[in-house]
Amino acid sequence: MKFLKTSFPLWLLVLAAGFNACQKADKLPFYGEGTAPVLSASAATVAPVPADSLKVALVLNWTDPGHAQDSSLYKFVVEIDSVNGNFNNAVKKVVTGTRSYSFLARDFNALLLSWGFQFNVAYNVFIRVTSSYGNNNERLSSNVLTIRGTPYKIPPKVTLPPSGRLFIVGGATEGGWNNPIPSAFAIAQEFSRVDETTFGGIFNLSSGQNYLVLPVNGSWDSKYALPTTNQPNVEQEGNFAYYAPGVPGGDDFRSVATSGQYKITLDFQQGRYKVEPFLQQHGLPAQLFIVGGATPGGWNNPVPLPQQQLTRRNSVLWDVTLNFTSGQAYLILPTNGDWGRKFGAQDAGAPGAGLGGNFVPEGADFPAPATSGSYKFSIDFFTGKYKLTQ
Secondary structure: OOOOOOOOOHHHHHHHHHHHHOOOOOOOOOOOOOOOOOEEEOOOEEOOOHHHOOOEEEEEEEOOOOOOOOHHHOEEEEEEEEOOOOOOOOEEEEEEOOOEEEEEHHHHHHHHHHOOOOOOOOEEEEEEEEEEOOOOOOOEEOOOEEEEEOOOOOOOOOOOOOOOOOEEEOOOOOOOOOOOOOHHHHOOOEOEEEEOOEEEEEEEEOOOOEEEEEOOOOOOOOEEEEOOOOOOOOOOEEEOEEEOOOOOOOEOEEOOOOOEEEEEEEEOOOOEEEEEEOOOOOOOOOOOEEEOOOOOOOOOOOOOOOOOEOEEOOOOEEEEEEEEOOOOEEEEEOOOOOOOOOEEEOOOOOOOOOOEEEEEEOOEOEEOOOOOEEEEEEEEOOOOEEEEEO
16 A cells, blocks of 8 residues: 655644644624613604694604614614503504604604594603614613694594484394384484594394495485495494495495394594494383482382483483482483382592483482582483583
8 A cells, every 4th residue: 555645744734733723813802782772852742733734743863872783774663652651552663774753743643543532632642762783682772752642633534424413224223124214213223423523322233134324314315334345353343434325335234143232333533333232231221211309200200201201312312301409319210110220320429420420220329410400411321421411
């Protein structure tokens, strides 16, 4: 066997390898940790007007967190939260490479309205920014700013009823598809106006049927209906639209899976409807009577008729005008002469309870107004509130 010859002795190669192994490597560079950014805002109050919708309403700026990375790669997450400020359900805006974020008035307004804030009412909004490397490492959260935001009024997504009234009609209702609605059901199938852009009602609905919402009882010319039935949970919630006279389209609302009393909310501002079971004890009454020491008939039950029977105005609203005696109390009964069921004040001792508040089944006696006189008593089963006005 032949061996290859080499010009370097073997011992010299071993010595060179050992020498290299003893050489110390250069120190690795040390990168310090970043610093939590400090957040600031151009204003502590944001209350634009509709005319300024395209103007910048709020500018956020924050300091350099000093991450060990090219600053153009920094990632910032601006979080905006409402009410609690715990940021569990915050709206997030991602910014890369720049330490500023601006809100147009219309965008900030839309954010406020998405939380259900009322027009022209100031609310606290909480804002923070979290910085990190581009790959989300080394997350550092800033201080939290509290901004007072006031949403301005914008046109509702769905046209409000020109009549100012709404009726439910269809196979799912007690009156069926008869239009006009039979007189025995017409009042019970009318919605109540909750506020400027919200209507609500409580209705007896049959399962497996459909219905529509009409602005005029007795006319098919215009309607509120579904733009499509291809919506998740369409029986419980979804989008609805207005179909003016001569405008084709629109699908029937789909009724519930189980027959019963249901609370329907139509939010024209957002263009959304919601259907939920009405499970309140005693249900929705068909008639109401007022009894008590504060009333002319006293605690006598049955009460004198028709003076102390409330008038039903729509599916959820009743009222009566009476002389009330101060220092006394009263109750509302669904059946004249029957003490077995009643509606009373949720908190009879609350400030102003003599002129209004929340009511509940089997509640306490309503307190009379502080001053005797003629008052209109109203009770609304949609809002769960009562009030007295002169």
